[in-house]
Amino acid sequence: MEVLQIKKYLIVLFIFSSMLILSACVNSPAHVIGEYDTTKLNNVLNENNEAYSIGTNKDGMPIFKDTNKALEQASFDYADGFAAIQGQFNLEPINNENWDSYKTYGWQLTTDDENIKKQGSEITQFFDIYENSFK
Template structure:
């Protein structure tokens, strides 16, 4: 099957019918660009409209695939090949459709997977990473953060700002690790009073919420618990 020959044949027969590409496209309910591609041998008419193309151009399906007018003997000769060509064309289209659908599904799964991992705290959104100096009361949505109070406690708690100006830890993973080590008494107090699971990527917001509400424990433990809440106000900016 010679697509270029078929395209020239469609063009010739269209002109014999005194039809422009736009007029033929309108009759077939396709775009002018589609007709242009047929005539340049870049594409073939869809199998669903091939019979309509033939009717409008006053040719047979055999002649369409042959790319020329045929006599009766040639019509019979080309009939079998025409059927084979149609089946091949449909099979090829289905294969392309399946490949495109598979690619689309993979892309969607990757996007959903990345979004889920970001929400769970396994990976960081590039827009939420530390990229600039934090300026209090400038572009942040969490309020006026005293960055010095964090930095003095441990260098791991150094604060910068993300793309949106929100306060974030320069290295949130390291900061959380140090928090668990140095403020374990406050963390255990929150866990015990509010019956929480051990602090992890999935429940850190609960620790941020309840740290301010502790009523039991020593004053030192309560102070640590309150710091845990302050910490989580900053920590969550790296993930949502």
């Protein structure tokens, strides 16, 4: 009877440990290991805004140094574009879990408002970097 209880305990411990490891890997930001030459980027991010500070990950890809600040700032800077994407494609408000839909649909906005169209493209460009922060 005692051996059976020990086996159950070990199984539960294994499952719990596995869940902790997996949860740490999901949406875990990559570590910044260096500076990134932003002249390589063909985007319109306000490089003077600290929220958009970019470094490199282990693969040399550009990543935001603080993904939360970057998303918060982008939500403010591109508020009209986010609203248009949300409305046109029936999405939930932008957050750090549903951003990939906004990346997909940003450049697909259909509107006569050139400013909104431009913001949609810029949102897609923003998320091209944002997604690297989780690889």
